[in-house]
Amino acid sequence: MITIRHLKKEYANATPLKDVNVEIHKGDVISVIGPSGTGKSTLIRCINLLETPTSGEIFVDGECITDKKCNINKVRQKMGMVFQSFNLFNHMNVIENIMAAPMDLLKKSKQEAYDYGIELLRTVGLADKAFNYPDQLSGGQKQRVAIVRALAMEPEIILLDEPTSALDPTMVGEVQAVIRDLARKGLTLMIVTHEMRFAREIANRVFYMDEGGVYEDGTPEEIFDNPKKEKTIRFIKHLKVFEHLITSKDFDFIGFNTDLEEFGRRNQVAPKTIYRAQSVFEELAVQCVLPKLDKDFKLNVAFEYSQEEETLFMTLKYDGDTFDVRNTPNVISFAIAENASESIEYAEIDEDGFKNLVTVKIK
Amino acid sequence: MTIEQIVNATELTVKVAGRLDTTTAPELETFLKQSIEGVEKLILDFSELEYLSSAGLRILLTTQKAMNKQGEMIIKNINETINEIFEVTGFIDILTVE
Ligand SMILES: Nc1ncnc2c1ncn2[C@@H]1O[C@H](COP(=O)(O)OP(=O)(O)OP(=O)(O)O)[C@@H](O)[C@H]1O
Numbered sequence: 356m357i358t359i360r361h362l363k364k365e366y367a368n369a370t371p372l373k374d375v376n377v378e379i380h381k382g383d384v385i386s387v388i389g390p391s392g393t394g395k396s397t398l399i400r401c402i403n404l405l406e407t408p409t410s411g412e413i414f415v416d417g418e419c420i421t422d423k424k425c426n427i428n429k430v431r432q433k434m435g436m437v438f439q440s441f442n443l444f445n446h447m448n449v450i451e452n453i454m455a456a457p458m459d460l461l462k463k464s465k466q467e468a469y470d471y472g473i474e475l476l477r478t479v480g481l482a483d484k485a486f487n488y489p490d491q492l493s494g495g496q497k498q499r500v501a502i503v504r505a506l507a508m509e510p511e512i513i514l515l516d517e518p519t520s521a522l523d524p525t526m527v528g529e530v531q532a533v534i535r536d537l538a539r540k541g542l543t544l545m546i547v548t549h550e551m552r553f554a555r556e557i558a559n560r561v562f563y564m565d566e567g568g569v570y571e572d573g574t575p576e577e578i579f580d581n582p583k584k585e586k587t588i589r590f591i592k593h594l595k596v597f598e599h600l601i602t603s604k605d606f607d608f609i610g611f612n613t614d615l616e617e618f619g620r621r622n623q624v625a626p627k628t629i630y631r632a633q634s635v636f637e638e639l640a641v642q643c644v645l646p647k648l649d650k651d652f653k654l655n656v657a658f659e660y661s662q663e664e665e666t667l668f669m670t671l672k673y674d675g676d677t678f679d680v681r682n683t684p685n686v687i688s689f690a691i692a693e694n695a696s697e698s699i700e701y702a703e704i705d706e707d708g709f710k711n712l713v714t715v716k717i718k
Numbered sequence: 719m720t721i722e723q724i725v726n727a728t729e730l731t732v733k734v735a736g737r738l739d740t741t742t743a744p745e746l747e748t749f750l751k752q753s754i755e756g757v758e759k760l761i762l763d764f765s766e767l768e769y770l771s772s773a774g775l776r777i778l779l780t781t782q783k784a785m786n787k788q789g790e791m792i793i794k795n796i797n798e799t800i801n802e803i804f805e806v807t808g809f810i811d812i813l814t815v816e
């Protein structure tokens with residue numbers, strides 16, 4: 356349905372896309388993942404011609420849309436676009452937002468546009484908000500309206516660029532549920548997302564972007580469980596494990612907590628679990644272990660989340676004397692940590708200079 | 719963490735919002751040390767306190783001891799998670815929580 360050949364996009368001081376060659380089939384649900392700045396948004400914006408490619412060709416249903424003679428508006432009608440920031444018109448109510456384009460571009464009558472708009476709103480549970488204005492809606496509701504607005508044009512493909520990343524965590528679920536529904540109905544979707552569990556479960560194909568293109572393309576199992584190329588392997592490993600080596604008592608505690616929260620969001624760990632993880636880290640590592648270590652020390656912290664079992668593990672490795680953290684004199688800290696954990700285990704080890712290993716299963 | 723205070727004669731209400739942890743606890747400690755002089759009733763409003771660690775608990779303990787000599791200290795509006803921390807550490811028996 357969409358064929359991309361030798362697509363290149365160059366900016367004055369960056370070339371996010373060097374040579375992209377991919378084929379998107381009807382009914383594909385593609386998750387686009389990859390580090391920041393690797394051209395994920397640029398690719399989506401080129402497909403939609405919101406950006407003019409520097410060179411290369413994009414074919415949609417056999418028609419070359421990068422050709423100057425091509426009618427851009429006709430092409431755009433085939434593609435719905437959903438942005439991170441909703442982009443609803445604030446001076447129009449919900450149903451007016453939805454009806455505008457179909458009346459304008461598809462020449463639908465007011466009644467037709469209205470009826471179809473209401474029908475679509477019903478499918479996302481928002482029919483009763485038809486006459487509300489965008490600023491009367493929550494972020495999750497606005498994004499569902501934005502999705503309906505895209506659907507109202509009866510597009511062949513919907514391109515979504517981080518549709519849930521501007522949302523409050525409590526609203527991510529409702530928007531993901533709507534997108535999952537679209538996938539189930541057989542719509543062709545391409546979604547840029549940083550939420551990996553969602554990326555995995557929704558897609559039949561995953562594009563990992565890096566090095567100026569689609570670096571690795573495969574099924575979710577191939578990309579997430581058996582990535583083949585070096586950068587993909589590193590990215591996937593880093594996704595699943597959050598690891599930090601602490602060598603100073605003045606390490607960046609706030610930064611650590613922020614990164615841990617970001618790790619939680621990527622893996623869709625419940626916010627409550629991340630809260631407990633922060634608590635366990637602070638009480639065991641910072642309050643109990645750090646004061647016991649020498650001036651020159653190393654303390655390694657790793658968090659790993661298992662999606663299958665929905666469990667988060669923390670391991671602490673540290674050097675110095677053998678010290679079983681469960682025997683800490685700091686009973687207050689230990690009580691808090693214990694309350695936030697399913698289990699706290701200790702072992703003596705001798706590995707890369709580390710002498711102690713603490714394994715915690717977070718509650 | 720943010721700290722707000724309301725002074726009403728010898729009654730002082732301190733509202734602590736955000737995270738009270740290893741990095742922010744010293745700031746609250748300094749603030750309370752300077753502010754409780756002459757205070758007979760200290761109210762700590764924790765309605766917007768999101769996170770509390772042992773570092774914060776220690777300050778509550780020292781402040782409680784100081785207030786025992788000059789009046790009373792009351793903690794208000796704690797959420798469920800913070801209540802749990804008070805319970806597992808036994809602080810619930812030492813502090814006055816409303
Ligand atoms: N309009 C522009 N002008 C100049 N440079 C741009 C423009 N848009 C994007 N870039 C650059 O192109 C590169 C790719 O940007 P892009 O937004 O596509 O990345 P991304 O993969 O979507 O990243 P993120 O995950 O952070 O959203 C970046 O280096 C960016 O700075």
Ligand SMILES: [Mg+2]
Pocket residue numbers: 395396397516547
């Ligand atoms: Mg982007």
